[in-house]
Amino acid sequence: MKKYRWGILAPGKMSVKFSRGLQLLENAEIYAVGSRDLQRAKKFADEFGCKKYYGSYEELASDPDVEVVYIASPHSCHREHTLLCLKNGKNVICEKAFAMNCNEVSQMISEAKKRKLFLMEALWPPFQPFYKKASEIINSGMLGKIYHLYGYFSFIPPFDPLDRKFNLSLGGSSLLDIGIYPVIDALTFMGVPADVKASAAFSPTGSEESVSAIFRYKDGRMAALYSSFNTNIGIGCEILCEKGNMTISRGRDMNQSVLLELHGREKQEFVFSPPAMGYHWEAEEVMKCLDDKRTESQVVPISFSINLIKTLDRIREEAVINFPGFN
Ligand SMILES: NC(=O)c1ccc[n+]([C@@H]2O[C@H](COP(=O)([O-])OP(=O)(O)OC[C@H]3O[C@@H](n4cnc5c(N)ncnc54)[C@H](OP(=O)(O)O)[C@@H]3O)[C@@H](O)[C@H]2O)c1
Structure with missing residues (x-):
C-alpha cells in the first residue's frame, strides 16, 4: 500500500478537521504544513506530528517530498494557492467554494489538465x-x-x-x-x-x-x-x-x-x-484516484464543480x- 505525504496549506479551523480525518487513514501521512506565520505552522505541526513546517505557502509548495496538498485558505485565495501548488507539481484538493467565480475555476482546471495533476473540490x-x-x-x-x-x-x-x-x-x-x-x-x-x-x-x-x-x-x-x-x-x-x-x-x-x-x-x-466528521472519505477518494493514476474524481467530477x-x-x-x- 502506497502511503501519501500530505501538505496542509493554511492551518485554520477546517485544516484541523480535515487533518483529524487524515489521521484515520493508514495510507496518509500529514507530512508538512504551511502557514503565513511560522509559529502557527509549528503549533499545527506539533499537534499533528508533521515532519516539516513552513512560514510560507511557497516553501510548502516547493517541498519536493509533498505529494498532495489540501488547501483551506479563504475562498478569495483558492485560485492563487491552487495555481501555486499545481505549478510546483502537487496534486490538489481545495476547499469549497472552489474559487470566487467561473473564470478563476477555469484557470485552475486548465493548469491541472496542462500538468496532468489531480484536482478536486473538497465537497463534503x-x-x-x-x-x-x-x-x-x-x-x-x-x-x-x-x-x-x-x-x-x-x-x-x-x-x-x-x-x-x-x-x-x-x-x-x-x-x-x-x-x-x-x-x-x-x-x-x-x-x-x-x-x-x-x-x-x-x-x-x-x-x-x-x-x-x-x-x-x-x-x-x-x-x-x-x-x-x-x-x-x-x-x-x-x-x-x-x-x-x-x-x-x-x-x-x-x-x-x-x-x-x-x-x-x-x-x-x-x-x-x-x-467522524467524514472528511476522511474525501482524502480516501483523492488517494484512490492517485493510486489509479486518475486526475479527476468520479464522486466529485470537475464537470460538477463547473456547474x-x-x-x-x-x-x-x-x-x-x-x-x-x-x-
Ligand atoms: N467542507 C467544509 O465542511 C467546510 C467547513 C468550513 C469551512 N470550509 C472552507 O474552508 C476554507 C477555510 O475555512 P476556515 O473556516 O478553516 O477558515 P479559517 O479558520 O479562517 O482559516 C483560514 C486560514 O487561511 C489562512 N489565510 C490565508 N490568507 C488569509 C487571509 N488573507 N485572511 C485570513 N486567513 C488567511 C490562515 O492561515 P495562516 O495565516 O496560518 O496561513 C487561516 O487560518 C473556506 O474556503 C471555507 O469555505 C469548508
Whole structure:
C-alpha cells in the first residue's frame, strides 16, 4: 500500500478537521504544513506530528517530498494557492467554494489538465452515507417525479467585519460559505436549472448575509434555496415528489437522517451517525484516484464543480452580489 505525504496549506479551523480525518487513514501521512506565520505552522505541526513546517505557502509548495496538498485558505485565495501548488507539481484538493467565480475555476482546471495533476473540490455531501441514501432513493424512482426542492442553511455567527464570512476581500458571503450546500442539493437531485432568480440582503460591510434563490427547470420543476447569517434554521433539504416526500437532515453533531414519506404508506426514517466528521472519505477518494493514476474524481467530477460555480455566478448576478477586485 502506497502511503501519501500530505501538505496542509493554511492551518485554520477546517485544516484541523480535515487533518483529524487524515489521521484515520493508514495510507496518509500529514507530512508538512504551511502557514503565513511560522509559529502557527509549528503549533499545527506539533499537534499533528508533521515532519516539516513552513512560514510560507511557497516553501510548502516547493517541498519536493509533498505529494498532495489540501488547501483551506479563504475562498478569495483558492485560485492563487491552487495555481501555486499545481505549478510546483502537487496534486490538489481545495476547499469549497472552489474559487470566487467561473473564470478563476477555469484557470485552475486548465493548469491541472496542462500538468496532468489531480484536482478536486473538497465537497463534503457526496461522500456522506445519508446523502448516498437520498440519491439512491431518488434514483430508484420510488418517489416519482420531483416537483419541488426546498434547501436551506443558516446560522448566526458573531458579526466581525474582519472575519472571512463578512470580509468582502476574503469572499465574505453566506452564499459561498453555506448557501453553496442547498445549491449542491439542487444540482445533485434536479440538475442545472433553466432559469435562476435571486435576491440578497447585505451586512454593514456590504457583504451578502442572506440570499434567497428560485430555480426553475424546463419541465416546470422548481427549487427554493435559502442561506443566511442572521437566522438559525440549521441545514436541511425537503424534496416534494409525485408519490411522496423526502426530508434530508444533517445536524452539526453529525446526526444525519433521511425521512421517506410515500403517500399512503408508513414513514420510514434512515438514521446515520458516522464516527467522524467524514472528511476522511474525501482524502480516501483523492488517494484512490492517485493510486489509479486518475486526475479527476468520479464522486466529485470537475464537470460538477463547473456547474456549481456557474450556478453560484448566476445567483450572484441576479442578486447583485459583488466582490470588488474579482472578475
Ligand atoms: N467542507 C467544509 O465542511 C467546510 C467547513 C468550513 C469551512 N470550509 C472552507 O474552508 C476554507 C477555510 O475555512 P476556515 O473556516 O478553516 O477558515 P479559517 O479558520 O479562517 O482559516 C483560514 C486560514 O487561511 C489562512 N489565510 C490565508 N490568507 C488569509 C487571509 N488573507 N485572511 C485570513 N486567513 C488567511 C490562515 O492561515 P495562516 O495565516 O496560518 O496561513 C487561516 O487560518 C473556506 O474556503 C471555507 O469555505 C469548508
